Amino acid sequence: MGKGKICVAFSGGLDTSIILKWLIDEGYDVVAFTADVGQEEDFAAIKEKALKLGAVKAEVVDLRREFVEELCFPAIACNAIYENVYLLGTSLARPVIARAQIEVAKAINSPIDKQREGCFAVSHGCTGKGNDQVRFELAFYALQPDIKVIAPWRDPVFYERFAGRNDLLAYAAEKGIPVTSTKSKPWSMDENLAHCSYEAGILEDPDITPPSDMWKLTVDPLTAPDKPEDFTVHFEKGLPVKLEYTENGEQKTATDAVDLFLTANAIARRNGIGRIDIVENRFIGIKSRGCYETPGLTCLRSAHIDLEGLVLDREVRALRDQFVTVNYSKLLYNGLYFSPEREFLEQAIPASQKSVNGKVRCRAYKGNMIILGRSSETEKLYDMSESSMDEIGDFAPTETTGFIGVSAIRLKKYGQMKQAAGEKL
Amino acid sequence: MGKGKICVAFSGGLDTSIILKWLIDEGYDVVAFTADVGQEEDFAAIKEKALKLGAVKAEVVDLRREFVEELCFPAIACNAIYENVYLLGTSLARPVIARAQIEVAKAINSPIDKQREGCFAVSHGCTGKGNDQVRFELAFYALQPDIKVIAPWRDPVFYERFAGRNDLLAYAAEKGIPVTSTKSKPWSMDENLAHCSYEAGILEDPDITPPSDMWKLTVDPLTAPDKPEDFTVHFEKGLPVKLEYTENGEQKTATDAVDLFLTANAIARRNGIGRIDIVENRFIGIKSRGCYETPGLTCLRSAHIDLEGLVLDREVRALRDQFVTVNYSKLLYNGLYFSPEREFLEQAIPASQKSVNGKVRCRAYKGNMIILGRSSETEKLYDMSESSMDEIGDFAPTETTGFIGVSAIRLKKYGQMKQAAGEKL
């Protein structure tokens, strides 16, 4: 009789294969869980591999739609960004993956141990220094407060046994675990529909420029097409609802959320848009270097920001920027998606986006996302004649004198005090 | 005997020439004030024109150094930005111009009216709907609380007389005011060392793409050189102190603030970096469309942000971002530079930048400002071995379990309450 069922996050790669096998060796029934968040993988082969390794069950769950609709789109609607630069590609996928893993863990009924319902534990292959362990586990605990979490890379029994890659390969050979390539890349990657990340390995020296063959999703801006590619993004209540573009000389349109997102990706990828390279601050207080490609999201977010200029009230925008954007981004990064504060903040996103309706004409060109123009049929906060320097419009220029005069009351007092004190301004 | 002396902001263009002449006609002694903030102009010709038009004195004041050192550099040091996009090029120049104009106004002793010291008033040619009138006048009032401000474009006597361009041209012809070109550009521009802005005219339709011949400072990314150009920016306490670049195959270095800034400009200009096109919210509550080129500042700010990732503490950065950057940018935009709040906030900039020492290797390429790498000889917050996923370092991975466990206390309670309420997360 087994020690119980564990639902293990399984990518098919070396690390999670070892973990899966090792847990079985330790006497657990293992349910393999694989999330499809749009990474380019052979999911059938992953599933087969899991079963072959001895998993009592292997589940591949397609999370692409909820990933786009529940995470990426709100991120666009609030212009989410971490530390001025990072578009949170990895963080965005973690909540949907964690939720699906908990659902699989709860639902599974092992054929071997029919008495026990569900898994008592979940396991993941994250390292002990990164953000992802925190993101997954905080999500697990909020979703299923009594779940047990097994994190082999923080378990001395495990990490002392597998101190280096050679230990992993030896164990794989011993246990007959197929290893796809004998030579791994000198960095680690995480891919999903929104982005691909690269970190660790040679990238740990923050002054090493990433090799040009590292980038997987986007072409190099230097070798991107010489001809710019124009497209138009339509928004309703802050969410992308239509993308118009040209393919092979033909005018096309994407409206379904996933389709639209993939189309934005395709345009950005072939035009080299969305690469960044930063040193960021992890939740646990360590600085780390990451390189990220976020093609479509970069374009959609940029178009969204532009449209807000046209249609969003100044004060709502400022409050949203300082409050919602900053805090929503931070909680996503720190893995606090399933939290009271996310529930609270998330209600502020649609509240801020009622008027964000219109379209933005864009140009992709060798790494650049260029705004060509924007318009809205419904929103009227922008008023060409009021804005015009050539027309008086319906307010008297003399009123501005009063506006300035009153705004200056406080400053005149300040100036007088400075003069009295002999201080220069 | 005159009605007194007025110090008039004089650009040499049609509007301020008319204003200057009109004020003389109204019986004032006019002192022409022209600020050199790096715009490309023939300042000798401007001075001559002012005197020819009847100014009792004409002063051209070179403000380039104080503009770069007192305004542009602090803006870089706090990553100033307005509404996510605009780098505040115009706003940055206003404080130094206003201060110099007040100094000229105070110092001038008219040869005609020797009894009266200084000007009782200052005048500018700003329109009655824009930001600049506010910026200049709030600065005037703080710097010299009892100054009188004459704003002809808000004076019905003036703006009703000069209702259109033809009225201006007719008056110019009548008064013998030389007009450089009979045909003005279909937009208005403002240029300084940091940027050039374009607004009004045909740009008032926010869906009209700016014509490619509008942009003055930068080459079109589409026609920029095919070969990327690399350079390195060094920072000390958050300020750029050295720029290393290659010219004609020769390694060069700029260290003087103005020289460094101009060099950054030159690199960015020839590689098409720093164009933006936005709809923004003016201080007076009107939305307006502006196109801006901010070549060098875009690169220096971007390099500065990158370096902060390597050397600035996470919490200091977050506080600075949410507090200093947002509010300093907003007060610059709104013309509140000479204010208690600027004095307060500005002390927080160096306080945040003590550790921002190091260099950033950059690449300019067809509109892209790409980070190649960064390093610091003095700062050690980034620790390659601590960051490494491959090394245990000096903290135990097991500690993270406790960190997550404690961080989850609050979330487990939340999850329990949600479960009890039958609500899904």
Place this chain on the structure above:
Amino acid sequence: MGKGKICVAFSGGLDTSIILKWLIDEGYDVVAFTADVGQEEDFAAIKEKALKLGAVKAEVVDLRREFVEELCFPAIACNAIYENVYLLGTSLARPVIARAQIEVAKAINSPIDKQREGCFAVSHGCTGKGNDQVRFELAFYALQPDIKVIAPWRDPVFYERFAGRNDLLAYAAEKGIPVTSTKSKPWSMDENLAHCSYEAGILEDPDITPPSDMWKLTVDPLTAPDKPEDFTVHFEKGLPVKLEYTENGEQKTATDAVDLFLTANAIARRNGIGRIDIVENRFIGIKSRGCYETPGLTCLRSAHIDLEGLVLDREVRALRDQFVTVNYSKLLYNGLYFSPEREFLEQAIPASQKSVNGKVRCRAYKGNMIILGRSSETEKLYDMSESSMDEIGDFAPTETTGFIGVSAIRLKKYGQMKQAAGEKL
């Protein structure tokens, strides 16, 4: 034929009586509007006076319920406060008054000039230096963008004619306007259900202690009853829903919003609670001194804050405090209630208050509002055994070691750098 209809805010006092009469003399049809927001007045007499003075119509509108439910209760729910001290009593009433005045202005059909529907203008008796003019007019313009506002105290024709109180009295005598008392109080007052304010006159010296007979609503703490009075406030979703108290030895309960609010007022008034005396910063940039009594609101807000400690998540509370409370209070003070930002922020109030359910036992005693205890039947975030220092509970104390260890990673690096630099902490 008249010049058109104006809806005039009419309090029955000297100033608005003069304004009403003066506008009639100027040829307007005047509709008198009086808001009942709970101030102690003889509204029938006010109405009669208005008609006697020549108003074509006089409307008294009872706004007490909407004042309490739409303004005071949300203010309690978000703990609204201005500059750490002021509970916004006057500001809270302005939106409902302005809205009702616009409704009266729109609805009125003059018997004299039947052709013209509604009033083309509204008028108020606010001075030209205060906050209220701004609050009323910004509300008027948002509610009815094409309304004309007549502000006699900013009209030189009016204010130069009525330069002092004697001019007003002389005009009143001339026109037969009844004046209630020949001697006015040496300060001005504004009263409503939530508070009474005192400013101007002898209070303009901020070092003069208000005379004890100034305070109208509350007894002096020094002469308040020697016996404390206990009561209990129940909240649902952050709003007061029941107040239990004792009257003449009898246990009583108030549940209707207005009744509950008046009961809280009565308890606080007889126990001397809610007096403050401050120097505040007006919207227009002038500092002014104000004394305020806010009896019931002080108690209800204080009880609400206390309950939040028990039932509100820490992070939601912190975000609400820094974002909603501060900005909602500021916009109320500045008269920006009818604005996009209020609409945006107000949605965050109920979003933050879902869990604010429970009751607070309170004691009123000689100026003190003392919390005796609090409890909630539905909310479980407070967990006595988890909180207990004497029980281990369901988390291992060893976990805290990890929590502290990881939290210290960043600080150790900081400490190392300080040591290396020879700087003392």
Place this chain on the structure above:
Amino acid sequence: MGKGKICVAFSGGLDTSIILKWLIDEGYDVVAFTADVGQEEDFAAIKEKALKLGAVKAEVVDLRREFVEELCFPAIACNAIYENVYLLGTSLARPVIARAQIEVAKAINSPIDKQREGCFAVSHGCTGKGNDQVRFELAFYALQPDIKVIAPWRDPVFYERFAGRNDLLAYAAEKGIPVTSTKSKPWSMDENLAHCSYEAGILEDPDITPPSDMWKLTVDPLTAPDKPEDFTVHFEKGLPVKLEYTENGEQKTATDAVDLFLTANAIARRNGIGRIDIVENRFIGIKSRGCYETPGLTCLRSAHIDLEGLVLDREVRALRDQFVTVNYSKLLYNGLYFSPEREFLEQAIPASQKSVNGKVRCRAYKGNMIILGRSSETEKLYDMSESSMDEIGDFAPTETTGFIGVSAIRLKKYGQMKQAAGEKL
């Protein structure tokens, strides 16, 4: 030969006596460290007890002055407060205690083990669920990154042995540790110059009103003197510099920081000022109930807030409130005093307080701290004639019309859109 030296925080109470003895039994040399932060204790007896129990050395360090000057005064200058209510009395003392303990730990040279310099570890008696363990340890790690921390109440060997009070008493009896009282109070206390806290035990039920004999520092407002007591606090640059009061009919003055603070305490204590009772959110995510007395600090902070109204610019105040006060308070509470963010934020306190010069006349009466008036000889931002409703002053009331008109531009557009959409405001 011993296992090395440990510096143990020693209060003289049961817990730390047991810990001290237990560590000696475990083979360590123990240095007893006792901080005098103003709590009422017999420090000579504590020292003697430590030595008697076997400490190799016992140090009592008087930290009262640095506690007042470095912590309490900056807290007053930025109006520090946690969760709207708590004045941070315990948190304020922790940094000076931790710093002194590390200094003692470094300096000590054991007479028994002369070879080894200093202590390799520090130990404290905090429980495993509270804030203080975090505050002490984060401070230790920042001050001395390689220090080892021994926290017996988180060590299973220790806490399983001493599972209840009887185990402690049995061990005390066995080891001859004198126990002052056989019956402990049904709550735990922490006292210092600024406050006394009460938590745990019977207080864990948040609906239990604290018994009246619990409060140690202040008299009950119900039994406080019937005669109010007036005093005046003078501030320079935001710090209290003089306190004028009357004692036995004699006018007295305190100017020394500690003396002034103690005088404020004495006045507040005898008039029942500064009691609060709250449920707060601990750093580790647990809600807990605490009762606090903070007599003098309550009065000084309140006077400081009042003076700021008179002399501090509105925008500086608002920025300081939202940024410095909130974040400085939070970091104090969370034990992040020795951190980059505190260093950053603390520079903003004097920067905000340049103009906070003047005096506040106050009245203490049965729990109330009443402001009687305030004045400043040097600061002129408050201008009686400008503020006056009766004088025109040096700005034209007509200017306000323009101010309102321009401020309304944005709101009119909003109102128009609402009308067009048929939505009610």
